[in-house]
Amino acid sequence: MPTINVRKSDLERLVNMDLSDAFIEEKFPMMGVEVEEVFEENGEKFIQFSINPNRPDYLSAEGLARGFRGFIGIETGLKRYDxxxxxxxxxxxxxxxxxxxxxxxxxxxxxxxxxxxxxxxxxxxxxxxxxxxxxxxxxxxxxxxxxxxxxxxxxxxxxxxxxxxxxxxxxxxxxxxxxxxxxxxxxxxxxxxxxxxxxxxxxxxxxxxxxxxxxxxxxxxxxxxxxxxxxxxxxxxxxxxxxxxxxxxxxxxxxxxxxxxxxxxxxxxxPNLEPKVKETTPDFINKTLGLNLNVGEIISCLRKGRMDAVYENGKLKVFIPAYRVDILHEVDFAEEVAINYGYDKFAGEYPIIGTIGEVDKLEKKCDFIREVMIGLGFYEVVNLTLSNQKILFENMRLDVDEKDYIEVLKPASVEHRVVRTSILPLLLETLRINKHKELPQRIFEIGDCVVIDENFETKGRNIKKIAGAVIHPTANFNEIKSYVEALLRELKIDYELENHSHPSFIEGRCAKIINNEKEIGYFGEIHPEVILNFDLEHPVVGFEIEIL
Structure with a gap:
């Protein structure tokens, strides 16, 4: 999430009250803004806040002060700007x-x-x-x-x-x-x-x-x-x-x-600063939150969130300030009520029904694969599922159109804005970060990737994959082929190998894995240009297989 550093004296001036460090660390997290640290620099005290990407209006001391004044009840309701x-x-x-x-x-x-x-x-x-x-x-x-x-x-x-x-x-x-x-x-x-x-x-x-x-x-x-x-x-x-x-x-x-x-x-x-208007109902908010608030209590919570609301014909008409770009659905009103009602007031309840938990079959298979890969001498790594176009595509010599991957609408960081479609590029990035370590290095990762699929309601589909990479001065096709075949043998997968042309691999030194006439993976020697793109200095071989 993005962070901002705010001078404590400036925040106090905007809020118009003195704020102790303890008060800041107690209250701001309750309004959905994490306090990362309080520190001094050149004799001035600063607070570092972590801001949720859906609240860009909180990316300044002015916005934080405006929200905080409402949250603690100093100034509530819609703020009008002439x-x-x-x-x-x-x-x-x-x-x-x-x-x-x-x-x-x-x-x-x-x-x-x-x-x-x-x-x-x-x-x-x-x-x-x-x-x-x-x-x-x-x-x-x-x-x-x-x-x-x-x-x-x-x-x-x-x-x-x-x-x-x-x-x-x-x-x-x-x-x-x-x-x-x-x-x-x-x-x-x-x-x-x-x-x-x-x-x-x-x-x-x-x-x-x-x-x-x-x-x-x-x-x-x-x-x-x-x-x-x-x-x-x-x-x-x-x-x-x-x-x-x-x-x-x-x-x-x-x-x-x-x-x-x-x-x-x-x-x-x-600018057009007229408030937007959306509707919800008290029943929806109470059902969503598991509460039993009356209309007046709900409106009071919305006003603390710097909105206004009126109750007409069984519905709440909510007036949303022009700077609140995060209100998209009536469930957002429920969240606003929850914040200003106070998360500390919610009581936990055990579910009425009894269930017996069991590990998913796919996860059992993933655990088995981990044991096999560790037995083959690989170390497991875990990367984020979010990356960026440079690592996932440009460095891999892939010419990919924007419609072929999912990009985060409001990323917390420009380095983490694309949902990965492949794991292998992130393994190469891991090798780059650890290139000062001794060789050989053998790493693998099991994780989710997301691909575009128009048949799904979300237009995207999760795929579980296993990928591995090996780097040392004599890494070659036969080595990675032996690892892949050992893994497939342990998984009891019937397969065929065929020559494969892939931009990230050396031509003639890449093979695809066929199971029941479907391509489930590939392996081979990484192309020299890809190796240089990741600032690596030795031959690299790798593979990636979809876990079915």
């Missing part, structure tokens, strides 16, 4: 790579070093979570006094325009930024042929999304009026991100002003 008219207009040309943009102006924000640090941290955390490391959403925050409306969002050629990017003193073209600038090199993969640019009335560059802002609009402690742009590939994500930012700035005392975004076929005014 949004004033302005003459800001943003004209959008045909931007194919990142077609959506939202704008807003927040005036009179008193920015000191602490507030500036908080703004930058929120921006980066939203980039990683909602933005998927800027792929889906990118944020620009600017000194509004340095530019003049109207603004223009368009795509340009790489050499069409020049400006000085942040953290640079050199004027560059967009193409040069991708080649020379630290941020440009890091995020160059997000831009292809055309370069998105945001300009003001006078042709000044505010931003080159999703790479870098221009130095002209750099925010400092002298800045008072902030212009926010959010661009991306998903309209809802763009709008939600803007709402989270402007409400956080309003909690710092800022005043929110509208901006009109003008497309070729429509006009949209941002």
């Amino acid at each position: 949004v004033y008219e302005s003459d800001i207009k943003v004209y959008v040309e045909d931007v194919k790579t990142r077609p959506y943009i939202a704008f807003a102006l927040v005036k009179n924000v008193q920015i000191d070093d602490v507030v500036l640090e908080s703004i930058i941290n929120l921006q980066e955390k939203l980039h990683w979570t909602i933005g998927r490391d800027r792929k889906k959403v990118a944020i620009g925050i600017h000194d509004a006094n340095k530019v003049e409306a109207p603004f223009y969002y368009k795509e340009v050629d790489g050499d069409e325009i020049k400006f000085i990017p942040l953290n640079s003193e050199e004027e560059m073209t967009p193409r040069e930024i991708l080649e020379k600038h630290e941020k440009g090199i890091k995020y160059a993969h997000l831009i292809k042929d055309k370069f998105p640019i945001i300009l003001d009335k006078n042709g000044n560059v505010l931003s080159m999304p999703p790479i870098i802002n221009g130095i002209l609009t750099k925010v400092t402690t002298e800045t008072r009026n902030l212009l926010i742009d959010v661009t991306g590939t998903d309209k809802n994500a763009v709008e939600n991100t803007l709402n989270i930012i402007v409400t956080a700035l309003a909690d710092r005392g800022g005043t929110i002003f509208k901006a009109e975004v003008i497309y070729a076929d429509e006009k949209i005014t941002y």
